[in-house]
Amino acid sequence: MYNLIKSIFKEAEFEMNERINFSAINFSFFTRTHNNKFDFYLVADFKEKEINFDSLNEQLDQCFESILEEMNVTGIDKNLSFLLLLETESINYSKERNRYIYNLEEDPYDYKKYVLTYSQNQVTALESYLKETTKASLTTILNNLLQDKTLFSSFKKKKEDSNITEDREILLYDLITKIFIKLPFLSVNLKQESLVSLKHEIDETLGQTQARIVNLILEQYSNDPELNIEGILNKIGAEYNE
Structure with missing residues (x-):
């Protein structure tokens, strides 16, 4: 040693x-x-x-x-x-x-x-x-x-x-x-790793139809953050049921 x-x-x-x-x-x-x-x-x-x-x-x-x-x-x-x-x-x-x-x-x-x-x-x-x-x-x-x-x-x-x-x-x-x-004088040199896109992982997990719906919801929310869930679903042509 x-x-x-x-x-x-x-x-x-x-x-x-x-x-x-x-x-x-x-x-x-x-x-x-x-x-x-x-x-x-x-x-x-x-x-x-x-x-x-x-x-x-x-x-x-x-x-x-x-x-x-x-x-x-x-x-x-x-x-x-x-x-x-x-x-x-x-x-x-x-x-x-x-x-x-x-x-x-x-x-x-x-x-x-x-x-x-x-x-x-x-x-x-x-x-x-x-x-x-x-x-x-x-x-x-x-x-x-x-x-x-x-x-x-x-x-x-x-x-x-x-x-x-x-x-x-x-x-x-x-x-x-x-x-x-x-040995406090030793320093840790952290490795730089590229982060995987969370959106890309979600899109790969969801089916084509599901991914399209999610993207439409995100788009509507981005345009108008004040919209509630009922308003967002109406905007993309979906029916809201309580």
């Missing part, structure tokens, strides 16, 4: 700062200070079953101090974010995990914090998809997956029925949505 996130940061014009030596090997630091952008991300990668959440806060404090000492850039403390990549056994959330994520992300002190949970099955599914798809930037592919109606439909059904098997489509869409939520 870390390599995928690293590629996303690279495409977003972040640079990996290797000058800062953190005491914990699980941490990396990414900076973006050009083209009117001023962002800093501390990224950590842990497995849920191995992480010590109590000591994590201490490690974060140490990393934070190292960043401020090494960078010495005004305003960095207000533009620093922490991204925790947390490998889990399942995409389903336990109460304990929910509680920890909420406490960490809602903590108002120091800097913004984001927890991106993922399973190895999800990473495998995404890496497999990337090998199969046409060549494009990773961000573009993620955008396309986010707007894939088939993936969304499968994901929605899973949300409504937890007993549905976590197939590849569900694993993919769950991961993609979390990536966009937890």
Whole structure:
């Protein structure tokens, strides 16, 4: 997962700062200070079953101090974010995990914090998809997956029925949505789709006689919106029965 996130940061014009030596090997630091952008991300990668959440806060404090000492850039403390990549056994959330994520992300002190949970099955599914798809930037592919109606439909059904098997489509869409939520600098490029003419669909559904009647009614109403239904039917030669 870390390599995928690293590629996303690279495409977003972040640079990996290797000058800062953190005491914990699980941490990396990414900076973006050009083209009117001023962002800093501390990224950590842990497995849920191995992480010590109590000591994590201490490690974060140490990393934070190292960043401020090494960078010495005004305003960095207000533009620093922490991204925790947390490998889990399942995409389903336990109460304990929910509680920890909420406490960490809602903590108002120091800097913004984001927890991106993922399973190895999800990473495998995404890496497999990337090998199969046409060549494009990773961000573009993620955008396309986010707007894939088939993936969304499968994901929605899973949300409504937890007993549905976590197939590849569900694993993919769950991961993609979390990536966009937890990385605020990512933007969604909405696809432009031409709208089908509602009138054309109605005409195709109705028979020739029915379509002619509807068109006559619409024409009369367009000419005189004050006409009631009886007046419209009289105008087109139809009989009105209560």
